[in-house]
Amino acid sequence: MSEPAQDLTANGPLLTLRYPRAADAPRLFELASDPEVTQPFSWGPYEKQSEAAEWIASLSRNRLDGLALEFAIADPADRPIGIISLLEVSLRDRRGVIGIWLGREFWGSGVGDEAEALLARIAFEPLRMERLGAWVDVENHRSQRAFERLGFTNEGVLRSFQRHYDRPHDLVSYSLLRAEWVGSAMAAVAVELMGEAPAAFVCGPRSAG
Numbered sequence: 001m002s003e004p005a006q007d008l009t010a011n012g013p014l015l016t017l018r019y020p021r022a023a024d025a026p027r028l029f030e031l032a033s034d035p036e037v038t039q040p041f042s043w044g045p046y047e048k049q050s051e052a053a054e055w056i057a058s059l060s061r062n063r064l065d066g067l068a069l070e071f072a073i074a075d076p077a078d079r080p081i082g083i084i085s086l087l088e089v090s091l092r093d094r095r096g097v098i099g100i101w102l103g104r105e106f107w108g109s110g111v112g113d114e115a116e117a118l119l120a121r122i123a124f125e126p127l128r129m130e131r132l133g134a135w136v137d138v139e140n141h142r143s144q145r146a147f148e149r150l151g152f153t154n155e156g157v158l159r160s161f162q163r164h165y166d167r168p169h170d171l172v173s174y175s176l177l178r179a180e181w182v183g184s185a186m187a188a189v190a191v192e193l194m195g196e197a198p199a200a201f202v203c204g205p206r207s208a209g
């Protein structure tokens, strides 16, 4: 199988979600070499530009295999300011999990909200999902607050759910259901979708009932 002829892209009022490309490596290296940005993750901070380049090179395969659908969050000059992702997708259960990081200078600027709105549109419309989840470290209060403000529900703590460098982490589980998204501020954001969604992420048609 090969990728669709035209990449899936989402244009919002200010930002665009598009697939990361090889030319983004210097910029992603610059943004994610900040330990504060990658602190919640099992990777990083980047120490070499080649780490960003290798990650970008892996993305097409991951899209084909349904492992991860990663987007650069691009500013009006098409410069990446962070990454937003749809991970751990179950087509049968019509759900996926959001991952997001922004360069440190963009925290608190509101761009995270627009990026989340663009990804939610992709998940609930062309991908036909019914549930968007997020797992946030119990110590990552900033990210917890951001998801709650967007209307995600705190479902409780998943104990020792992830291991980073072999250290266990407790995560707060968040979710937003399609019916909740429909009436939310995120769904009111104007979004233009272009291109074709990768087949491995598209849930089947909903049954009539």
Ligand SMILES: CC(C)(COP(=O)(O)OP(=O)(O)OC[C@H]1O[C@@H](n2cnc3c(N)ncnc32)[C@H](O)[C@@H]1OP(=O)(O)O)[C@@H](O)C(=O)NCCC(=O)NCCS
Pocket (backbone or CB within 6 Å): 036, 037, 038, 040, 100, 101, 102, 103, 106, 107, 108, 109, 110, 111, 112, 113, 134, 135, 136, 137, 140, 141, 142, 143, 145, 146, 149
């Ligand atoms: C998570 C992330 C995308 C959120 O984007 P952001 O632009 O920083 O978030 P916002 O500023 O929109 O919202 C943060 C909220 O937390 C609040 N906040 C900030 N620091 C806080 C703290 N230490 N404790 C509690 N709340 C805090 C802010 O006041 C704001 O709430 P408000 O809008 O009600 O005032 C961004 O911080 C980031 O990239 N962090 C590093 C990677 C990361 O943690 N990713 C998420 C993994 S699940």
